[in-house]
């Protein structure tokens with residue numbers, strides 16, 4: 134059992150996980166009469182791969198949308214880096230270092246891979262409108278710096294060969310990788326992945342798993358991913374929150390949640406009154 138009160142822990146494969154970066158406390162989210170999230174609390178630690186899993190309609194996407202600022206919960210609070218985060222628009226949340234990918238790919242289909250990834254650098258562009266328009270020194274320098282950061286990610290995710298290709302021509306698995314690249318280009322402190330393996334074949338899933346682990350290793354990015362498929366996340370995650378019908382029914386290491394009777398029942402479809 135992990136002691137979450139301590140300043141981090143060491144994973145089974147020897148990675149050092151740090152202190153709490155985000156804490157969700159007693160979050161409740163309703164849509165009219167539907168309670169999508171019921172009084173859920175959990176934390177996310179620096180450098181960890183944290184998964185949120187659960188059957189269909191469990192409330193996983195709703196939870197990711199609370200973290201990304203897309204939904205504001207009616208109850209509860211979200212503490213980010215020690216401060217209570219006020220209600221704010223998603224673009225402001227992303228400026229605070231939280232980037233995400235989407236379940237249904239949200240890339241600019243007509244644009245090249247490189248240009249799509251460059252859009253992830255928006256928050257890092259500081260040169261004013263005028264200097265950009267006239268290509269003054271600051272804008273040119275900034276462009277070079279941004280290109281360098283993006284090229285590093287392109288190399289890392291092994292997509293050099295398609296950097297000039299329009300996204301519309303790419304197979305599904307590669308589009309997902311480009312989405313990951315764009316999110317990484319923002320240099321996020323927390324990376325949110327919305328079903329990164331959905332719709333992939335076995336080989337693509339294996340590739341994506343490897344990239345998620347490598348990204349965590351290389352950039353030290355704290356990663357929160359939601360997944361429908363319990364098997365896929367077990368190898369990947371350090372800790373797992375399990376949701377069912379809007380409630381948290383399990384939270385712990387993959388081993389702990391796999392041995393949790395409520396989790397086993399939820400996945401086998403055993404009903405609870």
Ligand SMILES: Nc1ncnc2c1ncn2[C@@H]1O[C@H](COP(=O)(O)OP(=O)(O)OP(=O)(O)O)[C@@H](O)[C@H]1O
Nearest residue numbers: 164167169187188189190191192193194195196361
């Ligand atoms: N925008 C919305 N308006 C109304 N109800 C919603 C909305 N979004 C989600 N819900 C409801 O909230 C509940 C949780 O849905 P959510 O999409 O968060 O679950 P999920 O675990 O991500 O499911 P899936 O694995 O099928 O994507 C469901 O009953 C869903 O119908």
